[in-house]
Amino acid sequence: MASRDSSDRDGLSRRCVWVNGPVIVGAGPSGLAVGASLQARGVPFVILERSHCIASLWQKRTYDRLRLHLPKQFCQLPGMPFPDNFPKYPTRKHFIEYLESYSTKFDLNPRFNECVQSAKYDETCGLWRVRTVAGDGATAAEVEYICRWLVVATGENAERLVPDIEGLQDFAGEVIHACDYKSGKEYRGKKVLVVGCGNSGMELSLDLAHHSAFPSMVVRDSVHVLPREVLGKSTFELAAFLMKWLPLRLVDRILLLLSWLVLGNVQKLGLRRPPMGPLELKYAGGKTPVLDIGAVGKIRSGEVAVVPAVRRFFRSKVELADGRMMDIDAVVLATGYRSNIPFWLQETDFFCKNGFPKQPFPNGWRGRSGLYAVGFTRRGISGAALDATRIADDIAGLWREETGEAKSLVGCRQRHVYSLVK
Known part of the structure; x- marks a missing residue:
């Protein structure tokens, strides 16, 4: 690796850095998995x-009661299992501890506080040019990384998604996104509208009920709700086993039958099921079924209310799609996240406008010109771990070929990099 300093006409210092290998954007589980896999391959x-x-999402933008939804063996990263003393479903703190140990074990050393402004493939020199701003204020500096390969690991949940709902800006109470929610103890005795009925919306409603708040959960669309476990066995693990022997639609029927036996008829509670089965819907559109850890029981007992879509907000009330008016004290937007790739990656062939690869799983991990993506499979940490291994194998083969047969070419590229900043 080599670098060269130059100056910016706006007064910011600028450095140009040659990376003799890939640049990985993002130090979440996906980016760490790629880094560790590359480290293992030299x-x-x-x-x-x-x-x-x-893992800033896990450290700064998750609620206190969060646990992994799947058993730990399905959420481990390449090269390091979870400790035996961790629970079956690790807590948020357990998972952060695991990731920090993982980063230390593989000596990953991310460069923190470097925000990527743009990344573009330079056809002239056959290299990626990744521009960042490091630091802030008087200490801010621009850095341009030049590399042969670029790995996009910013993930599916890079930016909060806030819906445009009429009157929301006029509501006088507190409005927060789920990423800013920590605990229901702050809402004791308050009427809280939770907008969204995915895993986050269900769990936040459950947490609010546990802390003696009065949550109402907005269910706008149909949703599959499955028990997290059936007879002590993970529903995900059971589905993976059945998929080895049975067609997908038959597995879906079995899962829905088991769900009915464990949870009862949730449609009577206002949770309409989609016409497509849970696994079929997941593979077709990436919509994850909710794994229930107690919210359905709270809905059945009346401690969590289910309400239809929001029509508009007023100063202290909300009007629902069925015309009802409700008094509320606070709003929690469990409306999900989005990819931020369209804002910085200057590329149109590999990614869609929504920031996801155009090719569905399992083919959405490699693009052209040394571009890779990890963490966009809509299959959680296990999908990211699989893609990380594929990416590392692919880059390692190319890296050995280039360093073994074309060392002089690398020198030429470095000289060309220096000319870019003159």
């Missing part, structure tokens, strides 16, 4: 992270 790399820590 390939140098640089991980860029806009925050001050690894």
Whole structure:
């Protein structure tokens, strides 16, 4: 790796850095998995992270009661299982501890507080040019990384998604996104409208009920709700086993039957099921079924109310799609996240406008010109771990070929990189 300093006409210092290997954008579980897999194959790399820590989503934007939804053996990263003393479903703190140990074990050393502004493939020199701003205020500096390969690991949940609902800006009570929610103890005795009925919406409603708040959960669309476990066995694990022997639609029927036996008829509670089965819907559109950990029981007991879509907000009330008016004290938007790739990656062939690869799983991990993506499978950490291994294998083969047969070419590229900043 080599670098060269130059000056910016706006007064910011600027450096140009040659990376003899890939640049990985993002130090979440996906980026760490790629880094560790490359480390195991002897390939140098640089991980860029806009925050001050690894896994910033988990460390700064998750609620206190969060646990992994799947058993730990399905959520481990390449090269390191979870400790035996961790629970079957690790807590948020357990998972952060695991990731920090993982980063230390593989000596990953991300470059923190470096926010990628743009990344573009330079056809002239056959290299990626990744521009970042490091630091802030008087200490801010621009850095341009030049590399042969670019790994996009910013994930599916890079930016909060806030819906445009009429009158929301006029509501006088507190309005927060789920990423800013920590605990229901702050809402004791309050009427809280939870907008969204995915895993986050269900769990936040459950947490609010546990802390003696009065949550109402907005269910706008149909949703599959499955028990997290059936007779002590993970529903996900059971589905994976059945998929080895049975067609997908038959597995879906079995899962729905088991769900009915465990949870009862949830449609009577206002939770309409989609016409497509849970696994079929997941594979077709990426919509994950809700794994229930107690919210359905709270709905059945009346401690969590289910309400239809919001029509508009007023100063202290909300009008629902069925015309009802409700008094509320606070709003929690469990409306999900989105990819931020369209804002910084200057590329149109591999990614869609929504920031997801155009090719569905399992083919959405590799693009052209040394571009890769990890963490966009809509299959959680297990999908990211699988893609990380594929990416590392692919880059390692190319890296050995280039370093073994074309060392002089690398020198030429470095000289060309220096000319870029003159």
